[in-house]
Amino acid sequence: MISELGALAWLFAVVAFGAIVPVVPTGAAVSGAAVLAFHNHPLLIVLVIAAGAAGAYVGDLVMYAMCRAGGEQLARRLRWLRDEERLVPLKVRLQRSQVPVLLVSRLLPGGRVPVLLAAAFLGMSWRTFVVANLPACALWSAVYAGIGVAGGSIFPEPWQGVVAAIALVLVIGQAVNVVNKRRAAASRA
Template sequence: MSVQVLASGWTDSSSLGYPVLFGGVLLGSVVPVVPTGPLLSVAAAVAMTTDRLEIALVLLLATLAAFLGDVVTFAIARFGGPAAVRWVARGQHADRLEEVRGQFTAHGWQIVVVGRLLPAGRIPVLVAAGALAYPWRRLLPASFAAAALWAIAYALLGVVSGGIFDNPLIATLVATGLVLVVGLVSNLVASRRRKAKAAREHSS
């Protein structure tokens, strides 16, 4: 892809999806007010059904934005002090944060990758990593790998819907529905695992 194509795709008023995608994923990775997964899936569906977006650039921008957002969140948790940690971790359960901190001791970088892929798992992981002063040399490659896997996973949902439906509106709706289903199933699985773990600890 040439520089000219990239520049025109970024500045063309008919292709505002690139800055919206990058800015939305970056913002949502720092302040979880933007549903980054559905945003990426919709962009991938549009790329598959129109010529306004390129799927390769969608993947690249989403990966970079997610990676930068996670690094910013980690830096806030590590250097921002107790007030900053409370701001980043607002809405998170204290027991969940303590559970993730314990997992870091045994698993390290794997937790960074898994936390990015699980719904509501990213922030507790990054807060725990910051509180434990997890080394930058380990966090950065793990976080980039996690962002890339996350981008591929959610883009695939958009690619699938875009490959089945030629209409961009229908493909977008289907991609959003697939993301919601995946999130619901993941939450149910995680909830059952926590309940099973609590039951084992109670019985012992």
């Protein structure tokens, strides 16, 4: 049980770090941990979801604080702000419906950072962000754990399920990025 708690602590740390440094494949980490939980102790999947959600939530809070404090200058310096035109419609959507926009942004690869920036630049209150981001992180973690459980149930060996889950997460992420780039190119043309 101690090794499982250590693994959950590492999952929390990796996801929190990945939420702040958006190049870490946090979804793949949750999926991989869910595969291992599925093969070793299926009841631990609930704790994997909780650790992933908590890590995502803490990381998002830190990143939101950085966006609020540092503003557009920090976002440009850290290369978070690449497409300023994309922020305008996000700000409009956030003004209309904050919780659904945060939910969707957490689920779409590459969608979270622009929404966090738009929310920070819009001046979304801390209270609203703290409340609205909680279900987004929980849903995100459950979805990626579900991908891991699916991979784990298909393959007999845990390592095969981990590789399949990570590959699936990376393929989905790349597919979404390609679609987003094509949409952006089409809207500019």
